[in-house]
Amino acid sequence: MGLLIVSGLSGAGKSLAVHALEDIGYFCIDNLPPALLCRFVEFSMQSGNEIEKLAVVMDVRGGEEYGGLAEAMSQLHKSGVPFQCLFLDAQNEVLERRYKETRRTHPLSIKNRVSIEEAIRRERQMLRPIAESADFVIDTSVLSTAQLRDRVVSLFTEDIRxxxxxxxxxxxxxxxxxxxxxxxxxxxxxxxxxxxxxxxxxxxxxxxxxxxxxxxxxxxxxxxxxxxxxxxxxxxxxxxxxxxxxxxxxxxxxxxxxxxxxxxxxxxxxxxxxxxxxxxxxxxxxx
Structure with missing residues (x-):
């Protein structure tokens, strides 16, 4: 089974990336708590399950539990489970503009009662270890929806058709x-x-x-x-x-x-x- 961990900044395009992954045959799980990652991967690899490609999205929506992602990834390494990590990033001013245009609220802004600017700063700090260890990093600041989809598809399938x-x-x-x-x-x-x-x-x-x-x-x-x-x-x-x-x-x-x-x-x-x-x-x- 091919395992892909998808993470990144809120508003950077993770949902669009997941849609592209589903189009090329990935079974996608959104917002899985890190504590359940190893158990879910073990379940997916059991005989009888037909999951060949699994993508798991984990981000700060999991709150304080997100800090356990690095530990969960370390456990996968120790267990000999091969996986890759895709990280979606974007410039702060682009993320701020996207939130203002969509009138959505940043998950950390809700929880901590801070501005969007401060929420993005805190989130980037939380995600830095994952971003630095990711196999693939896509900066979506200047990418259109079609360009982002094309980039994801080209990374994870040999034939974009x-x-x-x-x-x-x-x-x-x-x-x-x-x-x-x-x-x-x-x-x-x-x-x-x-x-x-x-x-x-x-x-x-x-x-x-x-x-x-x-x-x-x-x-x-x-x-x-x-x-x-x-x-x-x-x-x-x-x-x-x-x-x-x-x-x-x-x-x-x-x-x-x-x-x-x-x-x-x-x-x-x-x-x-x-x-x-x-x-x-x-x-x-x-x-």
Whole structure:
């Protein structure tokens, strides 16, 4: 099991980092008391648990117990448990501005009844030992949300494409366009197997329908152009920090042409290294 301890200053972007880690397959626990770290890691490593990558967030929200984090990390070392530590940092004036913009209150400011400026100063002092021993330190002062996500994903996965999940959906326009679609492709311009008696009651999941739909020059031309579009655009979505992308392919009833093309695009996206899934929304509907 890969263990990652995430810590850092309040307002530096730990929540965004956790979301990025979840997108690449980490099981994330937020605000775990340091006293429970070793026991939770032991539980996670037991046979029968399917946690392969675990990220644990610990910060000053734990109050005085946070001081036990260094001791807990030392115990992990002594037990031979390999782990890494990610620390999120930002300049004081940036943290102050973020708190004022979001109108949130610093956790130490609430507890100790001090100003945000003083709370940040105390927090930085508390976290200094962890920051100095961290394997990775990210200063988020000038990073956008997308840039922070890209940095986290690039640190903890060999292939940043794994940070974006792509769903390919076939559908019928007569039943409405899927609401969450990011890209919608209309293949009603192609010859329709519905009007071929022996294919009418089959679907794009059947080889005969697939061969018919892809047997036309215009079908091959459209498919090639859609593949080129995805090859060009998907890396741009990854770069922009998008974690989920929905590609909808529609024909009239959602049984023949759309299913065939959705299968072809799904195969291309998967072969390109993205985390892809496919859904045929209307293939079982009665036309």
């Amino acid at each position: 794994q940070g974006m999940a792509v769903t390919v959906i076939s559908f019928g326009f007569k039943f409405g366009i899927p609401k969450d679609s990011d890209l919608v492709f209309d293949v009603r311009c192609l010859p329709n197997p519905f009007y071929i008696p022996e294919l009418k009651h089959k679907t794009g999941l059947d080889q005969e329908v697939r061969d018919y739909v892809l047997g036309f020059e215009e079908s091959q031309g459209l498919l090639a152009r859609l593949r080129d579009l995805l090859e060009y655009s998907l890396p741009l979505y990854v770069k922009e920090g998008k974690s989920q992308l929905s590609i909808a392919v529609g024909c009239t009833g959602g049984k023949h042409r759309s299913v065939t093309f959705a299968r072809e695009l799904y195969a291309s996206v998967s072969a390109a290294g993205y985390r892809a899934s496919i859904l045929h929304r209307d293939v079982e509907r009665n036309v």
